[in-house]
Amino acid sequence: MRRIVLYPVKLLLNALVLVVTLAIIGVVVGVIKLALYEQHTQEEQLESKRAYLANISKLGNQQSEQHPNIVFVLYDDLGYGDFSFTGSRTIDTPNIDSLAQGGTVINQFYSPAPVCTPARFGYLTGRHAERGGLSHVVFPEGHPLDRFLRLRGANVGIPPSEITLADLLQAAGYRTGLVGKWHLGDQPGSRPNDMGFEQFYGALYSNDMKPFALYENEDVVVPAPADQTKLSEHYVEATSRFINANKNAPFFLYLAHNFPHIPLYVRDSKLGRSDAGLYGDVVEELDEGIGQLIDTLKTAGVYDNTLIIITSDNGPWFEGSPGNDRGRKGNTFEGGMHVPFIAHWPTSLCQGCSLDGMASGVDLMPTILDILNLPPPQDRILDGRSLLGYLRGEETTPHEHLYYLSGKVLGVRNERFKYMPRRPLIHSQAGTNFGFGIPQGPWLFDLTNDPNESYDASARYPEEFKRFQQVYESKVEAMQKNPGGWR
Numbered sequence: 034m035r036r037i038v039l040y041p042v043k044l045l046l047n048a049l050v051l052v053v054t055l056a057i058i059g060v061v062v063g064v065i066k067l068a069l070y071e072q073h074t075q076e077e078q079l080e081s082k083r084a085y086l087a088n089i090s091k092l093g094n095q096q097s098e099q100h101p102n103i104v105f106v107l108y109d110d111l112g113y114g115d116f117s118f119t120g121s122r123t124i125d126t127p128n129i130d131s132l133a134q135g136g137t138v139i140n141q142f143y144s145p146a147p148v149c150t151p152a153r154f155g156y157l158t159g160r161h162a163e164r165g166g167l168s169h170v171v172f173p174e175g176h177p178l179d180r181f182l183r184l185r186g187a188n189v190g191i192p193p194s195e196i197t198l199a200d201l202l203q204a205a206g207y208r209t210g211l212v213g214k215w216h217l218g219d220q221p222g223s224r225p226n227d228m229g230f231e232q233f234y235g236a237l238y239s240n241d242m243k244p245f246a247l248y249e250n251e252d253v254v255v256p257a258p259a260d261q262t263k264l265s266e267h268y269v270e271a272t273s274r275f276i277n278a279n280k281n282a283p284f285f286l287y288l289a290h291n292f293p294h295i296p297l298y299v300r301d302s303k304l305g306r307s308d309a310g311l312y313g314d315v316v317e318e319l320d321e322g323i324g325q326l327i328d329t330l331k332t333a334g335v336y337d338n339t340l341i342i343i344t345s346d347n348g349p350w351f352e353g354s355p356g357n358d359r360g361r362k363g364n365t366f367e368g369g370m371h372v373p374f375i376a377h378w379p380t381s382l383c384q385g386c387s388l389d390g391m392a393s394g395v396d397l398m399p400t401i402l403d404i405l406n407l408p409p410p411q412d413r414i415l416d417g418r419s420l421l422g423y424l425r426g427e428e429t430t431p432h433e434h435l436y437y438l439s440g441k442v443l444g445v446r447n448e449r450f451k452y453m454p455r456r457p458l459i460h461s462q463a464g465t466n467f468g469f470g471i472p473q474g475p476w477l478f479d480l481t482n483d484p485n486e487s488y489d490a491s492a493r494y495p496e497e498f499k500r501f502q503q504v505y506e507s508k509v510e511a512m513q514k515n516p517g518g519w520r
Contacts, residue, residue, distance in 0.1 A: 041272040070183045070432070072222065073166055078194040078519060081412040085196065086204040092407055093205025100205070100405060101378060102339040104326065105198070105397070107156065107216060107287070108319065109149065109239070109294040110362055111345040111372070115316055119373050122356060123309035124316050128324035129375070132341060136377030137386045137424050145394040147362060147369035147439050149216050149239060152346040152394065157197040157228075159398025159415040161438050164272075165192050166519040167217070168440045173242055174219055190218020191228060196410055197400060199229025199285065205405055208248045208279040211235060213289035214269045226250055230287070234271040240264070261298040264291060265315075269322045273329045280333040288326070289486060290319060293353060312352040339378045340404070344394065345372040359486040365437040365444050365453070366486055376424050383426040390430025391448065396420045409504030412494040414518035434504060442509050450494070451478045451486070452501035477501060 093100075114120050118130040118138070145155020146371075150170045151162030162168045166188040172179040174189075182189050191197075199209045210232040211225045214237060218224065227234040234249050236259075236333030247267065255267070268290060275286055292315045299314045303321075307313025323343070330336040348355050348369045350362040359364025374392065376382055395417035402409055403419035422428035430448075437444035437453075444453040457470025477491040477498045492497040 042352075070186075072190060072192065072220070073186075073188055074192055075194040075517065075519070078412055081410070082194055082196050082200070085210050085410045085412070086200060089201060089204040089407055090206075093405060100207070101287045101381070102283055102330075102335055103202070103207075103401065104324075104330075104339060104341045105156075105287050106287075106323070106341065106343045107153070107213075107289045108343075108345045109289070110347065110350045110353065111293055111316070112353035112355045112361075113345075113358060113369070113371050113373055114347030114356035115293075115349065116373055120356060121309070124313040126316065126320040128320050128327065129343060132323070132327075132343065132377040133375045135250050135379065135384055136341070136375050137383045137388065137426075139374040139376075139388050139392045139420075141389060141391045142344065142372060142374035143370045143391070143393045143435060143437075144345065144372050145438075147347045147364055147437075149346055151439070153215075154191060154195075155416075156346075156394040156397055157199070157287075158191075159395050159417045160195070160413070160518060161395065161416050161436075163438060163512065163516060164414070165195050165417075166189060168438070171216065171218055171238070172242070173238055176242070188218075190220050190223025193222050193227065195228075196413075197228045198251075198401060199225075201229070201398070201401070201407075202283075202285040203229045203231065205407065206283060208232075208282050208284040209287075210275040210279070210284065211287045211289065212268050212275065213287070214239065214291045215289070216406040221427070224251070232275060235268070235289070236291060239294055241294065241296060242246055243416065261291075261296065261411060262300050264298065265318050265322055266300065269325050272322075272326060276329050276333055276335070279461075280335055284299070290322075292316075292319060293349075295351065297352075310352075338451055340376065340378040340382075342377075342397070343373070348372065357485055365439055366383075367451075367480075367484070370437060375418075382424050386426055388423065388430075390423065391432045391435045391446070392423070392430060393417060393418055393432070393435055396431075400424075412520055414515075414520065416518070436508055442505065445508065446480065447479045449479065450497050450501060451480055452476070452498070452505055452506060453478070473495055475502070 116126045116129050118133045144152045146152040150167045154162040154167050171189050204211045209230050211230045213235040215225050215237050219237040246253045246257040247255035247259050293312055296316050297311045299318050303314055303318045307317050330339050338470055348362045355368030358367035358371050360368035362369055382473050399415055399417045399419040400421050403421040409415055418431035423430055434445050434447050436442055453474050453476045455474040458473045459468050460471050461468030476489045478486045479490040
């Protein structure tokens with residue numbers, strides 16, 4: 034009897050020893066993997082990048098005096114409906130509206146991704162973030178999710194082999210500066226000064242991540258926790274300093290605000306002015322910053338020959354308006370990626386034009402190459418297309434199809450229809466923290482008659498449904514065969 038009783042106990046103890054041993058091995062392996070972690074870098078493409086930029090330096094400097102200045106303003110989590118000119122009745126944005134009225138508006142413009150890091154990758158490189166293994170949000174070094182990404186062997190910053198707009202324009206004779214949020218890696222090799230920006234003033238990641246400090250190049254100038262009520266004011270001042278210091282040479286300024294990403298802050302003097310609460314107060318202060326940007330450019334005598342681009346990194350999060358679109362930040366319904374877009378360049382672009390053709394954030398790199406009459410790199414695929422002729426009112430959209438990516442291809446659209454494959458959609462019940470994915474689809478939406486993506490039109494348009502499935506599957510296959518987009 035005693036042996037019969039003890040046998041299960043012995044078995045249990047052996048199992049416990051095995052579990053503890055495996056746990057210890059797992060911890061040791063994890064520690065080793067973290068200690069030996071290295072970012073994925075394509076050495077061949079890094080050398081090719083250097084050769085390409087050396088050639089651009091020869092070509093670009095020959096005509097640098099004729100180049101326009103470029104100011105790229107990117108807001109964080111701002112929705113399509115958050116400007117007066119896009120329909121807001123509660124937020125007043127007169128300065129942004131004036132640029133829209135005197136410039137070119139693209140009504141069907143899409144962020145490269147529905148979340149922060151991959152969207153910024155796409156805007157700055159002209160390539161989908163999946164190309165650089167950066168389709169996820171990155172976190173400060175030491176954050177549990179940063180460790181998790183490293184254990185997976187995932188990238189935690191933009192690979193040095195990627196060519197950014199700052200790399201390109203610096204080689205072409207521009208002075209390059211970033212004011213605001215980076216969020217493409219906080220490690221050496223992936224910071225702004227490593228990726229073409231001569232001057233950097235701002236934050237390395239989102240304003241809800243800690244420690245939140247402000248940097249000037251590699252040095253902390255506003256220690257954590259930075260007073261975020263002064264954040265927009267700091268960025269306006271840094272913008273003016275950069276423009277005034279570089280007004281006699283072509284310059285590229287990437288003004289990437291942390292707001293209206295949460296947490297939301299404004300100065301006391303700006304509080305309570307908007308009918309949209311604190312969110313609206315924040316957006317209205319951002320609009321005042323655009324007024325100060327315009328004044329600085331005019332005082333410096335460079336306004337007419339400056340291309341100003343304004344857009345958002347993705348749709349709104351917990352507050353903000355996606356307009357009449359379905360969805361919000363983080364998903365590939367329209368509200369997650371459909372964002373406002375203004376291009377204002379008085380001497381060269383269509384003025385007071387409103388365009389309904391499709392365009393994407395990955396189009397910025399090819400467009401600027403076209404403006405400068407410079408060749409694209411030959412060793413890599415650029416996923417975007419030049420919008421220059423379109424913005425001048427001379428051509429239609431260069432896109433037959435636009436793709437929705439978030440880790441993988443999750444949809445495709447043309448001027449009228451949008452296809453989404455079968456995939457889990459999160460269902461949750463109000464008042465609980467519980468949610469789960471329910472597979473739904475595939476769907477075909479008729480965006481002309483159903484812009485809110487409320488009804489599956491596949492039964493009414495079976496031929497279009499079949500054609501879009503084929504287009505979608507071809508794109509999936511192409512991305513799987515050549516995920517890095519190298520040639």
